[in-house]
Amino acid sequence: MITDPTGVTLIPGNNGRDCFGNGEHTDSNGHLIECCCDECSYYLCCCPDPRIEPSVWPDGCKTCAETDCPHAR
Numbered sequence: 001m002i003t004d005p006t007g008v009t010l011i012p013g014n015n016g017r018d019c020f021g022n023g024e025h026t027d028s029n030g031h032l033i034e035c036c037c038d039e040c041s042y043y044l045c046c047c048p049d050p051r052i053e054p055s056v057w058p059d060g061c062k063t064c065a066e067t068d069c070p071h072a073r
Contacts, residue, residue, distance in 0.1 A: 002042065002068045008033055012045035013061075013071050019046065042069075 002010040004021060011018040016037060023035025037043055045061070061071055 001070060002066065004036060004040070006036070008036065010036075010040060010042055011070055012040075012042035014046070016046035022046075042066075045069075045071075 002012070004010055008021045009019075010021050016022045019037075020033055021036040021040060023033070023037070025033050027033055037046070040046075045064075
């Protein structure tokens with residue numbers, strides 16, 4: 001998995017629904033983890049081009065070199 005500098009696990013793709021940095025998850029103490037999407041290097045992975053059919057993975061994934069990504073091919 002990809003971990004940001006604060007220790008939050010980032011899971012790009014799926015419109016950001018699975019990512020722990022999307023502002024909808026809590027930490028082990030029950031505190032809301034702040035949304036870090038605007039600072040995330042993988043933001044575009046979570047916001048696919050609206051012209052692309054949602055069931056088709058964005059073309060960027062085909063050339064991405066991030067080996068820690070759960071969607072790496």
